[in-house]
Amino acid sequence: MYKYEKTNRRCNVICARNFFSRFGNYVFLKKIYYRHGKKPNTNAVKFLLICLILMTSIVAVSIVLSAAEKGDNALGLSDYDNFIWPVVMQNPEDFDESRPAEVSTMVSAAVWKASAEKKDDRNRINDDGQLVLSFDEVSEACEILFGRSFEKSDLIGVNEDFFKFDENKSCFFVESVSGVDNYIPHTVNAYRKGDDIILRVGYVIPSERFEPDMSGIRENNISKYKIYHLKTDKTTGRKYVSAVE
Numbered sequence: 001m002y003k004y005e006k007t008n009r010r011c012n013v014i015c016a017r018n019f020f021s022r023f024g025n026y027v028f029l030k031k032i033y034y035r036h037g038k039k040p041n042t043n044a045v046k047f048l049l050i051c052l053i054l055m056t057s058i059v060a061v062s063i064v065l066s067a068a069e070k071g072d073n074a075l076g077l078s079d080y081d082n083f084i085w086p087v088v089m090q091n092p093e094d095f096d097e098s099r100p101a102e103v104s105t106m107v108s109a110a111v112w113k114a115s116a117e118k119k120d121d122r123n124r125i126n127d128d129g130q131l132v133l134s135f136d137e138v139s140e141a142c143e144i145l146f147g148r149s150f151e152k153s154d155l156i157g158v159n160e161d162f163f164k165f166d167e168n169k170s171c172f173f174v175e176s177v178s179g180v181d182n183y184i185p186h187t188v189n190a191y192r193k194g195d196d197i198i199l200r201v202g203y204v205i206p207s208e209r210f211e212p213d214m215s216g217i218r219e220n221n222i223s224k225y226k227i228y229h230l231k232t233d234k235t236t237g238r239k240y241v242s243a244v245e
Contacts, residue, residue, distance in 0.1 A: 077187040080199055084228055086112040087145060087241055089182040096243035101146060103154045110142035111163050115174050131174040138172055147233055147240035197230040
């Protein structure tokens with residue numbers, strides 16, 4: 001488990017601004033600049049210049065660190081939600097690359113992802129009202145989500161209530177269903193750890209899924225939290241879910 005702490009870097013700038021605010025008084029500056037009202041106080045001028053340089057440095061560092069922090073979350077939390085949604089819906093057991101997710105979890109998540117992408121194509125709906133997906137389409141969706149796929153032989157006994165796999169036609173037949181009974185993700189924060197992106201994800205209670213403002217979800221709307229690891233595929237350059245804990 002990784003601990004995430006977000007530092008409020010603005011406080012440094014605010015403190016610096018409050019410290020130097022008294023120099024805004026012209027009379028005070030005049031008293032410092034002139035010693036005994038006759039000769040310029042060069043030491044005081046040097047001190048003021050050093051203070052101004054330090055304040056400028058603090059502001060510059062704060063801006064750079066803030067930009068770096070935003071860069072770690074370049075996609076935006078809602079984009080992470082959209083990506084991991086099919087996985088969260090399966091409420092998977094913890095897994096990592098040495099102990100991969102169950103095939104049934106990967107297949108179900110891949111079917112959800114492919115279905116969401118193809119659901120508006122009316123040419124894919126058969127006479128029974130089912131959405132037809134090829135094996136290759138679901139396999140590719142699994143590769144995108146988990147960085148690995150599955151074989152047709154792995155699908156024996158994997159059929160879920162909402163889809164069936166026809167080995168002869170090499171197609172998935174997906175029923176028209178709703179996901180109202182499944183958790184949805186609410187990513188609380190995201191940060192980098194080496195080349196990985198670490199997400200702290202809240203599992204939103206299904207009955208609260210239609211909150212008008214997901215960013216305003218109350219703590220008691222979240223059933224539990226999980227940590228999702230996103231790793232970069234060196235071949236494709238895409239992120240995939242490498243672990244859940």
